[in-house]
Amino acid sequence: MKAFDIAIVGAGIFGLSVAKAAHDRGMRVALIEKDTVANGASKGLLGALMPHIPSQWNDKKQFQFDALRTLSEEIAALEEATGVSTGYRRVGRLMPLYTQDKLDHALHRQDESQTRWRTAETGFSFNVVKETPFKDWPAANTAPLGYIWDTLAARANPRLVSAALKAYLEPRITLLEHTKFDRFDEDAGLVHLGDGSTLMAENLVLSAGYEGFDLIKDLTNQSIGSGVKGQSLALKLELPVELPVIYDEGIYVIAHENGTVAVGSTSERDWSHKETEEPTLQAMLDKAIQFCPVLEGAPIIDRWAGIRPKCRKRDPLVGLIPGHKRLWVATGGFKISYGIAHRIAQALMNQIDATSGTQIHLPETFTCAYHFA
Structure with a gap:
């Protein structure tokens, strides 16, 4: 034995x-x-590697910050040992601002992030910018008050x-x-x-x-x-590899290096089956197209649904x-x-x-x- x-x-x-x-x-x-x-x-399809917002700091947020900070070294060693690319890249994250309340909160967090993320030492920042650093990603009219630009966030292809x-x-x-x-x-x-x-x-x-x-x-x-159901989809679309993750109103848009763009995901506490649902996926895609019009017309090449473990x-x-x-x-x-x-x-x-x-x-x-x- x-x-x-x-x-x-x-x-x-x-x-x-x-x-x-x-x-x-x-x-x-x-x-x-x-x-x-x-x-x-x-x-899943997304692979969004997102930090917690740098406010009301606690041990949980510190743990995740340290994990994201060291993940690049872990991934590099894994890719070298196996010769398998993971699609990892620290691309940052953009979040549109379109209400004064969101802008005020973001400005407060911007100040706190200098300490919590140790910006002077790590180089990671959480700033409010007037315009997206990437043309039409997302569309300018979606963010009349600017964007949160977080340089700690990254992406990887989960599979x-x-x-x-x-x-x-x-x-x-x-x-x-x-x-x-x-x-x-x-x-x-x-x-x-x-x-x-x-x-x-x-x-x-x-x-x-x-x-x-x-x-x-x-x-x-x-x-x-218990389990919480999530759904997402992937589009066939070649985009520049340096584009950041976009997050708005519960929807992520992630341009992967393999010529796909992932959109998702839902968080369904009540579910009766594990399969994807076309109306749900289409609603997510329609919302994503509103702030990323470049996605319109791109063919859907993959759909995913899964049950994720969440402690009470x-x-x-x-x-x-x-x-x-x-x-x-x-x-x-x-x-x-x-x-x-x-x-x-x-x-x-x-x-x-x-x-x-x-x-x-x-x-x-x-x-x-x-x-x-």
């Missing part, structure tokens, strides 16, 4: 990142996935990031796709799989997306999260499940998973193996003590 230091259930972006962090610390790793790598919520992580892990760990997890006998260190086979593991991590909340409820009798207390959940000694969890990234997954994984490894690795401060609102209180 194969023996591992750690087994991970779920090969979405959190599970992949935990597997990489564990391997990089010298652990023997098994990654268990009932379908294929990143085939659920992690298979390519997952493909690069798979390429890195496949020759280095045991990857078990199309393999269902049944249960973990913690005392014996036995992981029981759906086909009746078993493997040995010192620790088990649940990173099974929104479906993992049912596993956690079975273990703790507590319902600490909003923030991600990371740590040892209460009442257990070797059963851990990393889930609940919702919309920000691709930007923080590497740092979530490193923080979890600090808890599982405190003897190595750079120590990372985990916000109190990310801990099991907070979510299970």
Whole structure:
């Protein structure tokens, strides 16, 4: 029987990142996935890597800032090791301003960002500008009071990031796709799989997306999260690679380097099926065309719908499940998973193996003590 230091259930972006962090610390790793790598919520189209607004600063915003700041190094190392491009680029973000209230708030945040984002040191800024630095992106008439211009934001192609992580892990760990997890006998260190086979593991991590909340409820009798449906689409359109992400009224428009433009996404708490809905997608596209007319007429080449894990207390959940000694969890990234997954994984490894690795401060609102209180 194969023996591992750690087994991970779920090969979405959190599970992949935990597997990489564990391997990089010298652990023997098994990654268990009932379908294929990143085939659920992690298979989205957007890839917006967005910081929190620099106001009312707290540990959560600091964690995400540090994650986005260090992500470029993580991506560069991953691409070098695998030869797989992830479509990552720090392009910044533009947000139109069309009410005095929004402008006043943005000006206040602009001042605070100098301190919170350490602009003098990092170069990242959150400024109000009168005109877009990029001609007709977005259309000038959509922002009579100017734009918020954030230079920290970035983009990546979610599917390519997952493909690069798979390429890195496949020759280095045991990857078990199309393999269902049944249960973990913690005392014996036995992981029981759906086909009746078993493997040995010192620790088990649940990173099974929104479906993992049912596993956690079975273990703790507590319902600490649910799934939120998202939908997005991709257009075939060649645009300059340096164009920033645009965000307005809940809609993102992202020009990827592979000649596609992603538009989305919804956040549907109430849903009855996982499939895309054409009227919803068309409504998003119509709204996007209003502030980016260049999109009009571009053919839709892909549609996506998925169920993203969201904890009831909003923030991600990371740590040892209460009442257990070797059963851990990393889930609940919702919309920000691709930007923080590497740092979530490193923080979890600090808890599982405190003897190595750079120590990372985990916000109190990310801990099991907070979510299970």
